[in-house]
Amino acid sequence: MIQRISRLKTALPELTELENLISEGKQHMRIRVPAHIQRQGEHLPFYVIEMGSVKPDAPVLAVVGGVHGVERIGTQVILSFMKSLIRRLHWDPVVKEQLENIRLLMIPIVNPGGMAENSRSNLNGVDLMRNAPVEAEGNTPWLVGGHRISRSLPWYRGPAGAPMQTESRALCDAVHHALKDQKFCISIDCHSGFGTRDRLWFPYAKSTNPWPGIGAAHTLTELFEHSYPHHDLYLFEPQAHSYTTSGDLWDHLYDSYTAEQPDGCFIPMTLEMGSWLWVKKNPRHLFRYHSLFNPILPHRHQRILRRHLILFDFLMSAARTMPQWAPQGAADKTLAMNAALQRWYPGYSGNITTTV
Ligand SMILES: [Zn+2]
16 A cells, blocks of 8 residues: 555656645635546546635636646646645735635646656547547648547547547536636646747637637737736747647537637637757757656756746736626627737638637
């Protein structure tokens, strides 16, 4: 037993850290474990943590990480945010007041089995971010766009017609439950491994056409850029500017949300930390698979952990004040949409299929 616990601690220090944070801050949290992932006789918990308001109309911020097991830095960034939140709750009235006005949903380790194995996919070989029942429009890049050829190739979507994997299902259920009846919601899903810059992606992953919610995403982008002109780390853009995929969970969640709440405003974002820069600065990264996705030098690791705290603070304020700044009413929405098209789709002349 002791041997098993210490093996788990070595393989999943993030889970140990999360559980330590839960015991430190549990008086501020509502904790659920809707699923367990079986691995070598262990039952790894899928934690869903809520903090803040329980009012039905409180805007929601969902913070998600560890969808791809090897991208541990996404989980670590969230744990760093949680830690400072829990500790500031002891003395900082601003944080307390902030949380009284939003509902914060946190799922820091979506894929604990994959993380324990240092693998992108879950233990069934499925890439959870290709696992939703969503088909891309047009061609996607070979393999990367999601495929059903074999579980031994990366970006595998799972067998055709099969239900979603346990982790995808648990994530979708938790987000769906939190967003149900909410008019204003933002989510941020933390990844790493693409490009040399930190990107903040909006949907769609499935289409190169403008996403119907892009007007609100543009307003959010301008809020950040205007408020933090010197924190110019992020490239805000639609994901499809980089590549398109099938099976994206956020495409799926957004589409189900708007089907139920056509008047609601939900902005799902993905933070894609640009790890190629870490590789470029330290070629030792090339020799270990894990280090292609995670900073290995201690000073760089520390820097990454603190670098995104501003973003999380911003998102809490942005979620809270969404009823004030999110475009509402036909005229406002058209204005926001036109500004978004001008920035990200200059020259676009097609129709946008749904209203924001
Ligand atoms: Zn990822």
